[in-house]
Amino acid sequence: MIQPIYLYGSEVLREVAKPADLNDKENIQNLVKDLKDTLASAQGCGLAAPQIGVSQRVLIVDGTGMTEVYDYLKDFKRVMINPVIVEESENETEYEEGCLSIPDIFCSVRRPSSMTVEYYDENLKKVTEHFDKFACRMVQHEMSHLDGDMFVDHVAPIRKKIISKKLFAIEKGRISARYPTKIK
Secondary structure: OOOOEEOOOOHHHHOOOEOOOOOOHHHHHHHHHHHHHHHHHHOOOEEEHHHHOOOEOEEEEEOHHHOOOOHHHOOOEEEEEEEEEEEEOOOEEEEEEEEOOEEEEEEEEEEEOEEEEEEEOOOOOEEEEEEEHHHHHHHHHHHHHHOOOOHHHHOOHHHHHHHHHHHHHHHOOOOOOOOOEEOO
16 A cells, blocks of 8 residues: 655654564565555655655665666565665765655765675565665665755765755755655
8 A cells, every 4th residue: 555655854764673573474465465455655766664654674786777877776666574784895985875764855875885785585485685786875865864964964964964954945844745754
């Protein structure tokens, strides 16, 4: 079911999400379905459970819509339950990021250029996978949501000042998005 996406200023986006209960397979399946439906409706490339108001460590990424720019993402779709970073590179890269919870704001953010993550897939099978390039960026961005962190927390202070009025407007609900939103 399509859920509203919680916007910047919502408390759930600043909480450290709790681990998903792997024994509650039905709840996880319903949450994953809601994430997939909501992401498809919003036409994004990633979504974490806190963004739909659920404080659980579950996220999805889908790079298939970005193949014109990044052809290596043509089959890149992941459901990640209780992901944990095992290793990150010391090298960093800078990409411009945006977020469904912060509509119409884009900023350059530096993050590690590669990492290895352990997680459970949607069949609750444990997976260890290495990510690099933009796939790594997508996973890092969504994993940050699980720790109550947002990409605007990592921008240069001058850039944060420049976007502060837009962030305030989002926080007060003075924004229009092409998908259902909520502030709480």
